[in-house]
Amino acid sequence: MDLILSIFKRLDLDITILYQFVITVLLFVILNQVLFKKLLEVLRLRESKTEGLENEANSKLKRADEMAKQYKDKIDGAFSEAQEDLKNKKKAIKDQLQEEVKGYTLQKSNEAEEQMVSFKEGFESKKDSIVLKADELSKDLVNKLVQ
Numbered sequence: 001m002d003l004i005l006s007i008f009k010r011l012d013l014d015i016t017i018l019y020q021f022v023i024t025v026l027l028f029v030i031l032n033q034v035l036f037k038k039l040l041e042v043l044r045l046r047e048s049k050t051e052g053l054e055n056e057a058n059s060k061l062k063r064a065d066e067m068a069k070q071y072k073d074k075i076d077g078a079f080s081e082a083q084e085d086l087k088n089k090k091k092a093i094k095d096q097l098q099e100e101v102k103g104y105t106l107q108k109s110n111e112a113e114e115q116m117v118s119f120k121e122g123f124e125s126k127k128d129s130i131v132l133k134a135d136e137l138s139k140d141l142v143n144k145l146v147q
Contacts, residue, residue, distance in 0.1 A: 008017070 008014070
């Protein structure tokens with residue numbers, strides 16, 4: 001103990017250091033009970049709420065990602081369906097137009113044949129009348145030459 005007292009004297013410390021130590025320990029114990037435990041409790045509560053909110057945010061983010069994927073799948077499906085529907089409608093219109101063209105071509109072909117037949121008939125009748133006239137003219141010529 002003398003050694004300790006001699007060290008205290010060399011450091012120019014007296015008995016008040018013990019009082020200060022006791023006061024510091026008492027202050028720490030009181031502050032620990034009053035302030036630090038409450039502060040620690042508030043920090044733990046804050047951390048648990050933060051973790052809870054973070055977990056909730058993560059779950060909502062996962063749900064949003066799933067909904068976005070479902071939305072994208074539905075949009076892709078609707079687009080594919082629209083493309084298929086458009087393709088079918090184009091094919092139907094093309095087939096209808098081809099049928100109309102075939103019908104129109106057949107109609108015009110029939111009209112052309114009818115016109116050709118009527119032209120041939122007219123041509124034949126005119127040819128026959130010209131041949132008859134030619135016979136009459138040749139007879140008239142022969143009669144005029146003979147007279």
